[in-house]
Amino acid sequence: MPTDDDILDVATRAFAEKGFDGARIDDIAHRAGVNKATLYYRIGGKDALYARAMERILGPKIARAERALVEIPDVEARLRLLARLLVDGADHEHASRFAAIMLREIAAGASTLPDTALALMGRFLAAIERTVAEGVAQGIFRPINPFLAHMALVGSGMLYAVNEPVRRRIADIAPGQSKDHMFLSPEDAARQVADMLLNGIRKP
Amino acid sequence: MPTDDDILDVATRAFAEKGFDGARIDDIAHRAGVNKATLYYRIGGKDALYARAMERILGPKIARAERALVEIPDVEARLRLLARLLVDGADHEHASRFAAIMLREIAAGASTLPDTALALMGRFLAAIERTVAEGVAQGIFRPINPFLAHMALVGSGMLYAVNEPVRRRIADIAPGQSKDHMFLSPEDAARQVADMLLNGIRKP
């Protein structure tokens, strides 16, 4: 018998691929190997399913980010870790699902984002902002707008994590040139994103 | 009588707010002040409506970007212009709608993106990549991965353009701190994004 976690995993994938509106309850129940009535009995309606899927995917990342605030004193190393949290995950699929859901939510103005999930996002943002602010206070970083630094890190990272299919389609319709640089490993991508950001905000 | 352009404008807003699946034909027709049958008579079904809306919003940006390739020899100035094209637009709403649609499409793996629109996106990417490559060849930029530079620019810019509602919600639930740095004008945001990227890729 599938556990709640199994169901949430399937639901997360569905929400990432199709969005909240596009995901189908029947489909999720069927793919999780559970009856629709069971899903309602165990978890509840679509809203509850979404909220729990979000907390499940956001929670561990936030916890890791906040642990880094006290465990990693070096601000550059800490920013690198935060970049990895965004681009990479327990596995790459996990990270790309996370990014897809977040991008959709941001595009929708967080209108369907449950309050609990929004609070978690806010804490991640706070972790990045605090790290940048520490770096500025230590004289390591330029007096950069920490919120824009957050945008740069999250934007580059999540966009890269999620847009592999788009890259593939673009590469297909523009043949002739070498496309190797478009397909990096998640680790390389996270490192290069962090490098670029750090070069951009480090004091000369 | 509303013109086709009026209808496309309403449709673009609807697609940006709700996504392709979420947008309702009846709603678009009603808000455009035109009958649904007229919409079908003049433009066609939902697919045609989406394709034309995309071309309308992408076309001018691509044209401007490709003009810059020959008109602006200075690679840094050119990159700044490309950043502005992403963050800012004819008006700010226009830019944020563009960004919202693009983010949704990227999150969906460009699965519903018409081929014509995808080709336009590819040309924008090519413009950024070529500019970065020129800068590298001139010895101005580090040998950066041009595709990642594209991610950084597009990611930061579009994320910022679109997430004003999210910032507002986050600011609301985390009171007490100053939030001024979270709300920049589009011009300031575009400039700071470009600054960060240029500092990140410029040779020391």
Next chain:
DNA sequence: TCCACTTTTAACCATTCGGTTGAAACCTCA
């Protein structure tokens, strides 16, 4: 005025979706 084109009106259809229900089956543990 007549004609071709455009727009509206209003209905229709087949499909889909989230959610519910009630009865039957199953399982576990005492």
Next chain:
DNA sequence: TGAGGTTTCAACCGAATGGTTAAAAGTGGA
């Protein structure tokens, strides 16, 4: 064996949705 919780099954509901159409009404120019 029996009771209580869990799961399945299949059908159903009501509301929307995308798409289409036939006929009437309106429009402007030759």
